[in-house]
Amino acid sequence: MTPLLQVANLTKRYGARIGCQDVSFDLWPGEVLGIVGESGSGKSTLLSCLAGHLKPDLGAITYDSRLGARDVLAMSEAERRLLGRTDWAYVHQNPRDGLRMGVSAGGNVGERLMAVGARHYGQIRTQALDWLGRVEIAADRVDDRPSAFSGGMQQRLQIARNLVTGPRLVFMDEPTGGLDVSVQARLLDLLRGLVREMGLSVIIVTHDLAVVRLLADRLMVMKNGRVIESGLTDQVLDDPQAPYTQLLVSSVLQV
Amino acid sequence: MSDYNFAYLDEDTKRMIRRALLKAVAIPGYQVPFASREMPMPYGWGTGGVQVTAACLVPEDVLKVIDQGSDDTTNAVSIRKFFVKTSGVAVTETTTEATVIQTRHRIPEQALHEGQILVYQVPIPEPLRFLEPRETETRKMHELQEYGLMHVKLYEDIARHGTIATSYAYPVKVEGRYIMDPSPIPKFDNPKLGGNAALQLFGAGREQRIYAVPPYSDVVSLDFDDHPFVAGKAPHDCDLCGAADSYLDEVITDDQGTRMYVCSDTDFCATRRTAGHVGRLAAPYEVTP
Numbered sequence: 146m147t148p149l150l151q152v153a154n155l156t157k158r159y160g161a162r163i164g165c166q167d168v169s170f171d172l173w174p175g176e177v178l179g180i181v182g183e184s185g186s187g188k189s190t191l192l193s194c195l196a197g198h199l200k201p202d203l204g205a206i207t208y209d210s211r212l213g214a215r216d217v218l219a220m221s222e223a224e225r226r227l228l229g230r231t232d233w234a235y236v237h238q239n240p241r242d243g244l245r246m247g248v249s250a251g252g253n254v255g256e257r258l259m260a261v262g263a264r265h266y267g268q269i270r271t272q273a274l275d276w277l278g279r280v281e282i283a284a285d286r287v288d289d290r291p292s293a294f295s296g297g298m299q300q301r302l303q304i305a306r307n308l309v310t311g312p313r314l315v316f317m318d319e320p321t322g323g324l325d326v327s328v329q330a331r332l333l334d335l336l337r338g339l340v341r342e343m344g345l346s347v348i349i350v351t352h353d354l355a356v357v358r359l360l361a362d363r364l365m366v367m368k369n370g371r372v373i374e375s376g377l378t379d380q381v382l383d384d385p386q387a388p389y390t391q392l393l394v395s396s397v398l399q400v
Numbered sequence: 401m402s403d404y405n406f407a408y409l410d411e412d413t414k415r416m417i418r419r420a421l422l423k424a425v426a427i428p429g430y431q432v433p434f435a436s437r438e439m440p441m442p443y444g445w446g447t448g449g450v451q452v453t454a455a456c457l458v459p460e461d462v463l464k465v466i467d468q469g470s471d472d473t474t475n476a477v478s479i480r481k482f483f484v485k486t487s488g489v490a491v492t493e494t495t496t497e498a499t500v501i502q503t504r505h506r507i508p509e510q511a512l513h514e515g516q517i518l519v520y521q522v523p524i525p526e527p528l529r530f531l532e533p534r535e536t537e538t539r540k541m542h543e544l545q546e547y548g549l550m551h552v553k554l555y556e557d558i559a560r561h562g563t564i565a566t567s568y569a570y571p572v573k574v575e576g577r578y579i580m581d582p583s584p585i586p587k588f589d590n591p592k593l594g595g596n597a598a599l600q601l602f603g604a605g606r607e608q609r610i611y612a613v614p615p616y617s618d619v620v621s622l623d624f625d626d627h628p629f630v631a632g633k634a635p636h637d638c639d640l641c642g643a644a645d646s647y648l649d650e651v652i653t654d655d656q657g658t659r660m661y662v663c664s665d666t667d668f669c670a671t672r673r674t675a676g677h678v679g680r681l682a683a684p685y686e687v688t689p
Contacts, residue, residue: 223544230548245531245552249559252552259555260548266558266624288559 147209149174149314149346150195155204157187157194163370164190168204170365170375174313177340177347179361179378181354181393187370188350189318195348196235196316197225208314230260234307238319240299243306244291250277250302251287257310276305280335297328301335308339317349321356333359354397358382366390407454408486413437417455417610421601424612429574430542431525436608446479446504447605449521453483453502456517456601462490464498469506469647469664476504493667501598505568507589509646509668512598514615520583522604525611527571527581547579550622558627567632573620574613587621588633588647594619636661641672642679 148171157164165187172178180188193199195206197217206217210232217225229235237243244253254273255263263269274284280301282294291299300320307315320336321329337360340347349360357364357378365375366387374387385391405411413435420434439447457463463483467476471493479502480491492498495510502519512518528538531549541549550571557565570587572594574580582593583602593600593613600613613619623629634648639660646668648661660681663669673682 226544226546230546248531248552249556251559252555255555256548256552258548259551260546262548264551264625266555267626269555270559 146174147214148172149176149209150348151205151207151209152195153205155191155194155201155206157190157199157201163187164199165194165367165370168372170372172314172346172348174346175344176363177345177349177361179357179364180348180350180367181352181357181364182367183352183393186367188352188367190370191367192316192318192348192350196233197229230257231310232313234310234312234315236300236303236307236315236317236320238322240291240296240303243303244299246290246292249288249290250282250294253291253302253306254309257306261310272309276309277302279339280305281331295328297324297332300324300332304336304339308343308345311343313346315345315347317347317351319351319353320349321351321353329356336360354382354394366393404486406459406487407457407483407489408440409437409451409454413451414455417451420610421452421455421612424601424610425599425614427578428614428617429578429580429611431609431611433608434610436605439605440482441478443606444523445475446502446521448603448607448610449502449504449519449605450479450482450603451605452601452603452610453500453519454487456500456519457483457487457489459487459489461499462492462497464492464495464501464667465503466501466506466508466665466667467504468649469508469668470666472666494671495667505584505586506647506664507585507592507596509643509663509665510671512596514597516598518596518598518600520585520600520602522581522583522602522607522609524569525581525602525604525607525609527569527579542578545577547573550579551624554622554624554627558624564623564627564629570629571622573622575618576620579622580611580613580619586633586647587629588631590619590621590629591631593617634661637679638663638669638672639679639681641669641677641682643669643672643677 150172153169155168156166168191182188194201208215208217251273254276255269258269274287277287282298282301291302321332361378364378364381365372368389374390382394385394417434420432424432439450465476465480467473484491495508500517504521526538528549531553532538554564568586569581569584570590572580572582595616597615599615602611621629636648637644638646640662643663646663649664650659650661652659
């Protein structure tokens with residue numbers, strides 16, 4: 146078996162400042178990798194570099210596509226954007242960034258299908274309804290705009306929109322960010338189910354340790370743009386080695 | 401003639417526009433930027449079309465100007481007068497006689513022939529504009545042929561109205577490559593865009609874009625497999641000339657809801673009436689001497 150995504154010495158600087166530095170890891174098919182760290186630790190920069198939204202200064206990213214290994218950084222923009230619509234998915238922290246707020250829920254889910262050539266209205270609609278059901282949105286909301294949805298529903302809609310083309314690799318940037326605790330729990334439950342059922346590989350960035358505890362198989366802890374600790378999630382959280390990780394784990398409020 | 405340069409614009413400007421036109425013809429459906437000039441009329445009144453017409457005119461040309469198919473509305477009359485004053489070219493209302501036809505929102509009913517130029521006035525050249533407001537992004541989408549979004553608009557129509565409700569400015573794909581906004585012509589006219597013998601030029605003055613459909617181009621209206629494109633019109637015959645196959649205007653004639661339908665193409669209607677066709681409400685037609 147080959148890793149789905151191989152990252153080597155990835156570095157991104159903003160002038161003299163470090164975005165992220167010397168990040169290397171392998172992501173295996175079906176694996177969920179959590180990236181945690183405080184604000185400004187370079188998590189989002191790293192994710193943007195991986196997803197092709199930012200161009201890193203140094204390093205290599207290799208993606209094991211359906212047609213063989215591809216150097217992500219050497220790809221043409223057309224190919225990268227095609228990958229972003231088919232094999233990859235990106236779940237934004239704020240659903241407004243990932244949804245078209247002026248287009249109905251069904252249109253939002255259908256857009257990715259139409260972008261890869263679906264031209265049969267009935268089939269697009271059937272698939273949209275199927276996906277709304279899978280993310281627990283009632284079928285009678287299919288023609289409502291996302292602006293009429295609650296925050297949790299918007300986030301679930303964004304997930305449906307991203308997963309409808311059956312991606313293999315999903316990037317998530319704080320998917321539970323702005324949601325209250327009970328909605329968070331339901332969303333995490335849903336995500337965990339979908340990840341297992343579809344065999345997705347996921348890179349999830351968060352500052353919420355509960356999220357990675359529930360979802361992630363493996364964990365990377367970042368501070369000041371560098372990875373300071375990595376390992377199996379339970380191992381890192383139960384027996385943190387680096388001082389910063391110890392601080393992070395002990396800062397979680399116990400109710 | 402007058403103190404104006406021929407057809408108002410100076411020769412350098414006309415050369416600049418002709419270069420844009422050549423590029424537009426070479427890449428059917430592609431929006432070519434050009435340095436739109438200030439014209440002696442407000443934006444939205446056809447400044448783009450007027451500049452394209454000015455760049456195309458030669459003294460031997462015969463010009464026809466129509467507005468929603470009509471030769472005698474304000475817009476058409478003032479543009480026609482403008483060119484009479486600034487270029488001195490002959491003008492006509494007869495579609496077949498004209499060599500250059502500037503149009504707002506219609507294609508004449510009479511089939512055009514080779515050698516004719518049809519100039520459209522375009523308010524918004526970008527078909528993706530209302531779905532994706534960023535110009536940088538829409539250009540990228542054209543470049544990479546990412547046109548899924550255009551179908552989202554049609555999807556929304558069907559989801560909301562049960563059928564594709566877009567009835568004008570209906571998006572088309574030109575020569576299998578660029579998605580193009582055919583300007584706000586009714587979708588009834590869309591089938592005439594493709595395979596047309598005339599050269600079709602589109603000018604958007606405020607947006608500073610020129611694009612073109614060369615003669616006999618392949619133009620396809622977008623649709624879904626299970627909701628095919630239908631070129632719709634009001635289900636009536638013209639009340640003046642009886643034509644069953646022309647695009648109709650609805651005219652409300654009193655406050656009791658009475659209405660009549662008449663051809664929007666006035667030249668087409670008048671030609672038919674001269675030939676003796678009589679519609680439901682037509683008075684006997686007299687040719688004015």
